[in-house]
Amino acid sequence: MTSYQIPRPTSGDVVEVILDDHRLFETLLRELRNSQADREAARAALSEVLIAHGEAEEEKVYQQLRRKHAIGEHEAEHGEEEHAEGNEALLELLEVADVHGEEFDEAVEKLATALNHHIGEEEQTILNPAREEVAEDVRAQLGRDWLARRNELLDQGCGSTEQVRAIVGRAHEEGLLPADDED
Template sequence: MATPIDLGRPVSGDVVELILNDHRLFETLLRDLRDASSDRDAVRRAFAQLHVAHALAEEEHVYPRLRRREAIGEHEAEHGEEEHAEGNEALLAVLELEATEGEEFDDAVEELATTINHHLTEEELTILNPAREEVSERERNELGQTFATARNQLIEDGCGSLEHVRQLVADARERGVLESS
């Protein structure tokens, strides 16, 4: 699912800075989702691509490496994954709406923004700060290249499709990460 919105394609850098750059892009996209004059359909598709790619790359590459380096504990990694699942669930509600205006859309965007902003704050405080302090610059740069490669490939593969987000939410419910609705 291509999007006309540039999500960037970093190829290297400090993993903490790459993640923070995505966090700032999430905030911009959320602001654009709230803007009735923007192409909200394009914005929600771009948000979906970025959110899913970012979360999967973190869960597959970043969290396990930080746990092995003892920069974060198992609780922080599991909590991050739970919050990614909650973000996917809120994102699914936005993606499933046909109209991109009206109270129902606005309410879904508000829930998405609340969920994502909570996660960004917690991750920056409980995962990224310890990574800065406990992981060497060389290792953060190696991890940054791995994260960027995975993130970019997932975006290229269209990981933010409605069908894929539905499957991620269903899988999280099945694993007990999310409550069944």
């Protein structure tokens, strides 16, 4: 089994380190589409980094950017809704047994669609305002805080199917996703 190394920086401008993860998501999605790749390992790595990234963003970045008036309530809530949608698509991918079947390919594309949409919006409506409205030293502190939480979650192994299922369940309870009977 191949292992994909997830970088674990400890400092950097929050905008730049988030963008680094976005590029990593894209790389891992390409690996999931590659029939010659170790899809199990790529899926496990994507699950870990995607969950750690999103959870740490919600805890350490979105609220701070709201306090700094770089983004509004709507942008933070919309980002959380899109994380929930991505996590739900991730759960579907994790639950596919045959990584070489059509169901897997469809689940990869569903996740890719959700992720690409979120990445584009986040880079335009959250990260650009952060660049423009938040001082460099504050972005550096946010980067350290976000990376510390992200790396802590990675150390805990945050991307298991059970943990993703619990996160998706919590998103349903919080109203970030429609009730199961509303899908």
